[in-house]
Amino acid sequence: MTQKSQNITRVEHRIEDTERHTKAGHRGGVIWLTGLSGSGKSTLAFTLEKHLFDQGYQVYVLDGDNIRHGLSGNLGFSEEDRRENIRRVGEVAGLFARAGVIAIAAFISPYHEERQLARGICQDNFVEVYLSASLEVCEGRDPKGLYKMARRGQIPDFTGIDAPYEKPEHADVVLDTGSRTVEDCTQELSNLINDRFRLPSVS
Numbered sequence: 001m002t003q004k005s006q007n008i009t010r011v012e013h014r015i016e017d018t019e020r021h022t023k024a025g026h027r028g029g030v031i032w033l034t035g036l037s038g039s040g041k042s043t044l045a046f047t048l049e050k051h052l053f054d055q056g057y058q059v060y061v062l063d064g065d066n067i068r069h070g071l072s073g074n075l076g077f078s079e080e081d082r083r084e085n086i087r088r089v090g091e092v093a094g095l096f097a098r099a100g101v102i103a104i105a106a107f108i109s110p111y112h113e114e115r116q117l118a119r120g121i122c123q124d125n126f127v128e129v130y131l132s133a134s135l136e137v138c139e140g141r142d143p144k145g146l147y148k149m150a151r152r153g154q155i156p157d158f159t160g161i162d163a164p165y166e167k168p169e170h171a172d173v174v175l176d177t178g179s180r181t182v183e184d185c186t187q188e189l190s191n192l193i194n195d196r197f198r199l200p201s202v203s
């Protein structure tokens, strides 16, 4: 991205990150769910959000479809627009993490480079989770009827059909959402988040 603004100066917060973490009982971070349409990103994201919320976490889902109604409402599905969408979401997820929240990002995010960019913003608080259900499984589920429309040529640039999906090669976690249950996958992510982000209790 070309930086257009000039004459801007950063202003420091008066609250340390650690003060936020102590208050919440956990550090902030980004759980980045990537996978084909129908691989289960939204299903897992919202199930996990509720699960973590009930355990006392500050947690919020950033979901592809929702973000495209607002923040990215002016973007389409060309390669350039998809990249810009993920750049914006990476920045927003990074802000959530800095604010001490666990942001669960549910985006197809088909390009390796943009996922790396998002990781760079959040650094070691970024967990990339690849939902590895195959195209056959996802197309068989077709929960929104999108694959059918894409096959009929009614949706151009549909990931997996006529637009690429670059499989993550070094994801932090791979969940085979084609064969495992939602509960099982949620529990694995919840355990990982407890290990990585929860502060030891002081009682």
Ligand SMILES: Nc1ncnc2c1ncn2[C@@H]1O[C@H](COP(=O)(O)OP(=O)(O)OP(=O)(O)O)[C@@H](O)[C@H]1O
Residues within 6 Å of the ligand: 035, 036, 037, 038, 039, 040, 041, 042, 043, 044, 064, 065, 106, 108, 141, 143, 144, 176, 177, 178, 179, 180, 181, 182, 183, 185
């Ligand atoms: N282990 C699993 N994890 C998540 N979803 C699963 C799993 N097993 C089966 N499913 C089912 O797969 C479907 C996934 O649909 P969902 O809308 O969550 O996909 P998505 O990845 O968000 O797609 P899109 O990119 O189009 O938004 C749901 O019907 C869900 O019940």
Ligand SMILES: [Mg+2]
Residues within 6 Å of the ligand: 041, 042, 043, 063, 064, 065, 106
């Ligand atoms: Mg979804």
